[in-house]
Amino acid sequence: MNSDTYQLDETDRRILLALDADPRVPIMMLAQQLGLARGTVQTRLERLAHSGALRPNTSRILPAAMGRGVSAFVSAELNQASLNEAIAALRQIPEVLECVAPAGDTDLLIRVAATDPDDLYRVSEEIRLCPGITRTSTSMILRDVIPFRTTELLKKLSKD
Amino acid sequence: MNSDTYQLDETDRRILLALDADPRVPIMMLAQQLGLARGTVQTRLERLAHSGALRPNTSRILPAAMGRGVSAFVSAELNQASLNEAIAALRQIPEVLECVAPAGDTDLLIRVAATDPDDLYRVSEEIRLCPGITRTSTSMILRDVIPFRTTELLKKLSKD
């Protein structure tokens, strides 16, 4: 099963929404809250976990609590022949929180966290030195306006 | 207590790292794995939860499992006088997964999820019509190269 094929139904969505409020809530409470049998919730949760419909888990720690209060996006252009090496190298850099490949001039958009502007400079240098990367451009994140969420989308699905 | 002041110690990091593997693991198992008394882990977990060091929880569901297989970044320029209205309007759009304010020409960088390119167009239109937003530019995400993670950073802290 993979995320491309598995589609959530209303029950899945309700479970996930409830889990949104507290990810460690006991299954029994969930079942009560949702008016489902415990076994149902238990089965659904197992199915979800194995379905590939969930993002890989990451501790919910804020970079700021690790002294990494300075975040930025680094856009990188690269020699596309060495894409895979570049990615492998980026994966080794702990300050790289995330990386996506967008369409357009920017080949890779990399999210990083640093302790201060100086450290940010160091990290972006480290990225620029990754094999295949030809150019980078760094843009500090001034404010986290809407933190990542899927809740609203889940709610929307439930409505229609 | 807030995320700016609270700093993790080695024990916190070990707990978070263990929680990384399985966010719903029982406290008792955690304590065993880490060689700590149960009470200690219990206290730490409570403290973490109230410290503001954790990101707001979001269900780990992948947009793709909600039929939102098409992701994109929408960069928006705006009349900065109406920043707050713009943000409030964006928050209402379920397809908006995240939004940050970077330094530079782009005032807001908005991450969206859509069902297909057509839907993506609709969403970016919706964003363009938000109060104060003067210009948008949409760039599809071709590949999620490194999914969001803080694990490596946590590990790095533990090393030095």
Next chain:
DNA sequence: GATCCACTGGTCATTTTGACTAAAATCTAG
């Protein structure tokens, strides 16, 4: 030397878990 603090290792009653049932309800296809 006294005080504070976090951690330990222990208790307790209560709740939750995982792994099972069998029966009812719901879906699906011929």
Next chain:
DNA sequence: CTAGATTTTAGTCAAAATGACCAGTGGATC
């Protein structure tokens, strides 16, 4: 419409985990 498949329910069980306690220990700080 009906037979078969699948899900959900509601129930069981022993084992484990929970939250809320406790007194005792060891390290810092004053």
